Amino acid sequence: MKKVPKKIMLSLYSNTSTWEMKQIIGKYIECAPDNMKATLDGKDIKESENGKSLSELKIKGKAIISITQKSYDDIPKAPLMDDKNFTPKGEQVFREIFSRFSTNGLMNPA
Helix, strand or coil, X not given: CCCCCCCCCCCCCCCCEHHHHHHHHHHHHCCCHHHEEEEECCEEECHHHCCCECCCCCCCCXXXXXXXXXXXXXXXXXXXXXXXXXXXXXXXXXHHHHHHHEECCEECCC
């Protein structure tokens, strides 16, 4: 596992979006942008603000933005397989995924 630096200094343009900022930071800490929670001056930068530029959020030079990895502890967990067979919940999950993403009864690569 890569050692994550405690501080990263970045120079970004004011028209950089918060999503682009998270992508850049994600390369340093090996974390996907959608798994990050960004905080500025103790206030969370909401996911709905990912498309906004740093200037729109009034983020200026030498601002300190804290990044933490989101916690997924509140998501219920359930076994999807028993030995070599799907559990009833596992079968339901895969059927929902298949019906949502299949076309004409086939899964297509993205």
